[in-house]
Amino acid sequence: MELKERLETFKEELTLINKPEIREFVEACIEVSPDYVFEDCPSSSSGKYHPVDELSGDGTVLHTKRVFALAYELSRGFDCEYNRDEICAAALLHDMTKQGLVKSGNTVKDHPQIMAKLVADVYKEKFQDKLNRESALKIYYAIFYHYGPWSSTEIRKSLREYTPEELCVYISDYIASKRFVHVDHKRGGV
Numbered sequence: 001m002e003l004k005e006r007l008e009t010f011k012e013e014l015t016l017i018n019k020p021e022i023r024e025f026v027e028a029c030i031e032v033s034p035d036y037v038f039e040d041c042p043s044s045s046s047g048k049y050h051p052v053d054e055l056s057g058d059g060t061v062l063h064t065k066r067v068f069a070l071a072y073e074l075s076r077g078f079d080c081e082y083n084r085d086e087i088c089a090a091a092l093l094h095d096m097t098k099q100g101l102v103k104s105g106n107t108v109k110d111h112p113q114i115m116a117k118l119v120a121d122v123y124k125e126k127f128q129d130k131l132n133r134e135s136a137l138k139i140y141y142a143i144f145y146h147y148g149p150w151s152s153t154e155i156r157k158s159l160r161e162y163t164p165e166e167l168c169v170y171i172s173d174y175i176a177s178k179r180f181v182h183v184d185h186k187r188g189g190v
Helices: 002-007 011-015 020-032 059-077 081-093 113-127 134-144 162-176
Strands: none
Touching: 002 011, 002 020, 011 020, 011 081, 020 081, 020 113, 020 134, 059 081, 059 162, 081 134, 081 162, 113 134, 134 162
């Protein structure tokens, strides 16, 4: 899928990121994300952990929109609205390597760390002079830790140690994956 189509997929979400340098950074990360996410990537390969409507080929895109909507709203509730753009950036990018850098057909357990590395690479290659390092680190770590207690033991940390931004992305991802919760991603409501 061409970059223009990828960006069109998340047009509404991208317009809610106010800082142009963060929006451009997210767009650059979307550009280098694997094609399969936009072509055929259910949000759950087993079918156990996400709503039924996310089990189709566009499931990860739909899930991402829901996580974004929740993160946008929760940033205010967690009193970290001043970092909303970083939170929303992380929410938009968190599952872009759901099945790894190359489509595996299954969710890869370390996909948060794979995506965080991709984000770090884009920052180092193109954005060191454009994006504040602290903003980049907030995005990086919110992606890196979005798996919460399901992270591998060698990188797991207690939820009590999460920053508000990391917690916001983790909780948004957790809630959006529940079958009993409906998130209207078009209006940002629950």
